[in-house]
Amino acid sequence: QVSVLERHDGPAQEASGNPQGVLYLKLSAHGTALSQMILSGFGYTRRWLEHLQRGHDWDACGVLQLAFDDKEGERQAKLATAFDDSLLRQLDRAQAEATAGVALASGGLFYPEGGWVHPPALCQAQLNHPRIRLLGHANVIALRKADGLWQAWDGERLLASAPLVVLAGAADVRHFPACAGLPLKRIRGQITRLPATLASRELRTVVCADGYVAPPRGDEHTLGASFDFHNEDLAPTVAEHQGNLALLDDISADLATRLRTAELDPAQLQGRAAFRCTSPDYLPIVGPLADVEAFNQAYAMLAKDARQVPDVACPWLEGLYVNSGHGSRGLITAPLSGELIGAWASGEPLPLPRAVAEACHPNRFALRRLIRGK
Numbered sequence: 001q002v003s004v005l006e007r008h009d010g011p012a013q014e015a016s017g018n019p020q021g022v023l024y025l026k027l028s029a030h031g032t033a034l035s036q037m038i039l040s041g042f043g044y045t046r047r048w049l050e051h052l053q054r055g056h057d058w059d060a061c062g063v064l065q066l067a068f069d070d071k072e073g074e075r076q077a078k079l080a081t082a083f084d085d086s087l088l089r090q091l092d093r094a095q096a097e098a099t100a101g102v103a104l105a106s107g108g109l110f111y112p113e114g115g116w117v118h119p120p121a122l123c124q125a126q127l128n129h130p131r132i133r134l135l136g137h138a139n140v141i142a143l144r145k146a147d148g149l150w151q152a153w154d155g156e157r158l159l160a161s162a163p164l165v166v167l168a169g170a171a172d173v174r175h176f177p178a179c180a181g182l183p184l185k186r187i188r189g190q191i192t193r194l195p196a197t198l199a200s201r202e203l204r205t206v207v208c209a210d211g212y213v214a215p216p217r218g219d220e221h222t223l224g225a226s227f228d229f230h231n232e233d234l235a236p237t238v239a240e241h242q243g244n245l246a247l248l249d250d251i252s253a254d255l256a257t258r259l260r261t262a263e264l265d266p267a268q269l270q271g272r273a274a275f276r277c278t279s280p281d282y283l284p285i286v287g288p289l290a291d292v293e294a295f296n297q298a299y300a301m302l303a304k305d306a307r308q309v310p311d312v313a314c315p316w317l318e319g320l321y322v323n324s325g326h327g328s329r330g331l332i333t334a335p336l337s338g339e340l341i342g343a344w345a346s347g348e349p350l351p352l353p354r355a356v357a358e359a360c361h362p363n364r365f366a367l368r369r370l371i372r373g374k
């Protein structure tokens with residue numbers, strides 16, 4: 001029996017609330033933990049999406065990543081030799097234009113099974129289960145343990161209690177002492193909604209350079225997304241709409257013309273802003289939580305000699321887990337991370353190689369701090 005405590009009246013009103021997000025795979029040819037996580041997460045999310053309404057909730061229209069400079073071209077060439085053609089393939093400019101349906105400045109790497117997702121639809125689909133209930137207007141201020149159960153409190157109001165809690169509140173998980181030391185950073189981003197035209201409807205795939213633009217969902221394309229490390233305000237700004245239009249020019253001047261962006265008044269553009277939540281190594285933070293002070297004491301010897309393998313049980317906060325730090329690719333990493341939490345909690349086989357699960361483990365930062373002495 002699961003209760004989802006959400007401070008808004010419904011789900012997907014923060015980072016997961018954009019009209020379209022892209023299944024964008026930033027892979028490495030070297031099989032890093034992050035790359036393995038992205039690959040597995042992509043497969044997992046794609047299988048989920050098959051249950052949703054294609055064209056309305058998502059579309060497998062493919063994603064084209066442009067080779068916008070020589071360095072990116074070299075990176076893409078390495079990826080093309082490292083991965084199978086069914087996942088990604090290099091297209092020259094003419095092939096890329098034929099695939100995308102608009103004129104482009106270069107070729108790129110095409111992911112035929114990529115596409116866009118309406119994130120609120122994916123969230124809603126994951127909530128649709130007879131044993132899951134959503135409690136809206138439930139702002140959890142504090143967690144307390146009583147009689148073996150975790151209690152979620154909003155001031156004086158007990159919202160729910162359960163033996164197992166997953167903190168999945170993006171960067172706001174830091175308000176809870178168990179997560180206060182996690183190095184999570186908020187990065188504001190803004191998307192711009194562009195009305196589709198007859199000519200822009202020729203766009204057949206998502207196209208990305210520094211930004212991304214998707215084929216229309218209904219009558220609108222989503223163009224994204226700005227990065228602002230300083231602004232804490234979520235009101236959309238004209239400057240960022242202008243920045244997004246500049247990203248579109250870099251993606252395809254032809255598409256910008258088809259969308260008649262030169263005639264649009266940036267002050268009248270519609271969009272929305274939200275916070276991404278990133279970790280320093282770009283991997284999500286997923287798994288069981290330990291009592292930080294007890295952890296530091298238990299493994300203090302590692303500060304003197306990092307090669308030791310102490311035979312000391314980890315002081316877990318029993319039943320407490322975190323699922324956060326999904327950065328700019330939560331559509332790919334968050335659903336599989338939910339599955340990973342389920343496996344950690346129930347003792348099932350992990351859905352990822354152990355090394356990848358460990359690379360995502362919340363304790364990695366406390367461990368590094370101990371070993372490096374800071």
Ligand SMILES: Cc1cc2nc3c(=O)[nH]c(=O)nc-3n(C[C@H](O)[C@H](O)[C@H](O)COP(=O)(O)OP(=O)(O)OC[C@H]3O[C@@H](n4cnc5c(N)ncnc54)[C@H](O)[C@@H]3O)c2cc1C
Pocket residue numbers: 005006007008011012013014015016017018020021022023024119138139140141168169170172173188189190191224225226273274275276277323324325326327328329330331332334
């Ligand atoms: C502009 C922008 C563009 C993006 N584009 C893409 C993209 O193209 N592809 C992609 O894969 N990803 C993209 N992302 C990233 C993706 O949106 C996120 O990684 C993902 O939404 C994170 O999901 P989350 O559930 O961890 O966080 P959120 O969606 O932010 O959800 C956290 C939830 O927790 C709730 N909450 C927090 N604290 C509490 C509390 N104390 N009590 C009750 N409720 C609480 C919040 O209300 C919220 O509903 C983009 C993000 C932004 C901002």
